[in-house]
Amino acid sequence: MTTTVAVAARGLRRQFPLEGGGIVTALDGVDLQINAGEIVAIVGRSGAGKSTLLNLIGAIDRGYDGELTVFGQELRRLNERQLARFRNRQIGFVFQSFNLLPGLTVGDNVMLPASFGAEMPDSMVRTRAHHLLDEVGLGDRFNQPPMQLSGGERQRVAIARALLLEPPLLVCDEPTGSLDTATADQILQLFQDIRQKRGTTLVLVTHDPAVAKSADRLVRLERGRIVGTTLEAP
Ligand SMILES: Nc1ncnc2c1ncn2[C@@H]1O[C@H](COP(=O)(O)OP(=O)(O)OP(=O)(O)O)[C@@H](O)[C@H]1O
Ligand SMILES: [Mg+2]
Numbered sequence: 001m002t003t004t005v006a007v008a009a010r011g012l013r014r015q016f017p018l019e020g021g022g023i024v025t026a027l028d029g030v031d032l033q034i035n036a037g038e039i040v041a042i043v044g045r046s047g048a049g050k051s052t053l054l055n056l057i058g059a060i061d062r063g064y065d066g067e068l069t070v071f072g073q074e075l076r077r078l079n080e081r082q083l084a085r086f087r088n089r090q091i092g093f094v095f096q097s098f099n100l101l102p103g104l105t106v107g108d109n110v111m112l113p114a115s116f117g118a119e120m121p122d123s124m125v126r127t128r129a130h131h132l133l134d135e136v137g138l139g140d141r142f143n144q145p146p147m148q149l150s151g152g153e154r155q156r157v158a159i160a161r162a163l164l165l166e167p168p169l170l171v172c173d174e175p176t177g178s179l180d181t182a183t184a185d186q187i188l189q190l191f192q193d194i195r196q197k198r199g200t201t202l203v204l205v206t207h208d209p210a211v212a213k214s215a216d217r218l219v220r221l222e223r224g225r226i227v228g229t230t231l232e233a234p
Pocket of ligand 1: 016017018024025026044045046047048049050051052053
């Protein structure tokens, strides 16, 4: 069986200008390959560059130097419109802060990715949204506004939304940060199931040892550099 490379970074660098002068180097020469179907946990202290790396892999930010391909596509070569399309088709993103739209119901938030030109009939979108909300334990919340949900419930809505279009790459920033152990375990099981079913690649940032343990591989970042990668979580 040939291995498909999902993410390949070489000499990946991300710098941000500081107001009033100076530059922060958030990523400083990252080399990383993630194969399709792998579950990789990215760990490291606050400020190490984890979210910065995720935003690049998730095709949200393309202000990098070096090389970064996702499913063979060099992201910097895409214009904003192409990047948005690529993201919509290939990537499910769960943000550290969830990013639910307060003016939409839970169900409409979950169905949102389908409103950017997806080729899925409306009825199928709706069925999938209901099914996903069931899977994250919120089947009865479809018509509720997200403001009425707890933090952990919002997090699970964000996860359901990221899965709507069955993206081959799922990128999650602290996906269980607001969940209790039992609910977090359910989400981890859901991730394992979709990987099993569809060969989904998963890249997760986490501070949670249980999440790190469920990954195939752990990548440790320190001050913008990879300082260790293990085949097994400790
Ligand atoms: N848009 C930005 N402008 C300026 N500096 C930034 C920007 N984004 C990130 N940084 C800086 O880059 C470094 C890495 O930030 P990043 O958000 O990637 O850390 P993190 O590892 O995700 O931390 P945390 O665990 O706290 O979420 C930090 O020093 C941060 O201040
Ligand atoms: Mg972060």
